[in-house]
Amino acid sequence: MKKWYAVIGDPISHSLSPYMHDHWFEKHGIDASYIPVHVEPKQLEQALRSMKLLGASGFNITLPHKQAAIPLLDELDETARIMNAVNTVALENGRYRGFNTDGDGFVRSLLSYPVDKDRALLVIGAGGAARGIVFALSRAGFTDITITNRTFRRAQELADETGSKAIVMADAEAHLSEFATIVQTTSVGLTEEALPLSLTHLGSGSVVADIIYNPLETPFLKEAKAKGCLVLNGVGMFVNQGAIAFEKWTGIRPDTEEMIQLITEKLGGNYVNR
DSSP, X not given: OOEEEEEEESSOTTOOHHHHHHHHHHHTTOOEEEEEEEOOGGGHHHHHHHHHHTTOSEEEEOTTOTTTTGGGSSEEOXXXXXXXXXXXXXXXXXXXXXXXXXXXXXXXXHXXXXXXXXXXXXXXXXSHHHHHHHHHHHHTTOOOEEEEOSSHHHHHHHHHHHTOEEEOHHHHHHTGGGOSEEEEOSSTTSSSSOOSSOOTTOOTTOEEEESOOXXXXXXXXXXXXXXXXXXXXXXXXXHHHHHHHHHHHHSOOOOHHHHHHHHHHHTTOOOOOO
């Protein structure tokens, strides 16, 4: 019987997940399809019951449901429990088990660049995305992680949970040249020409990442590139988190490099093979 998978969110029409997963299903000869499902917050409980009733083999969860869905699932993977957020659900023995692949997806993408795990790394932001990324960076062996955020209290709370350090935004801006890797996790720059912090003191040669993938080059990355930094957009994270989900569903690890190229070109960019 044909299997089906989905992504639920509000909004959802912009998602490239159906394009990505349907390509992988076709490439690997899997009789399955993947659809976007618009679910408003008030509909979430009913939607998840319907997913099980209608036989979804798995699905992805995007904003704003990553935390609200947790009590509605049958089981949680340890990573999802620690991060308190779910973005992937797999059907296992008739039960829906929640996972979080965002952080590991980002780390896989970052490690395709020349980064040193023992040099100073700055994470900008302390929301759900930052939480997943900081936990994943720690598990991957990054030893010197600092978190900054407009609201310092949130940065300190995340730092305390993860064994990292916290720094106020002004100090982060003043000492930016000391960080070999900088990771931007906020939504600043998604729809406007704005920066999450000043890059005046950014030194050349740093690896600068932004988890936003559309636009491909945010104002933050554009300025970092102009200062001689190696920049990384969010396409790699998007593709790699999807690949981890695909592997959980099918047991197959898909070609992420090809998909990064396809997504980049679909968004109007020029792919450069490193």
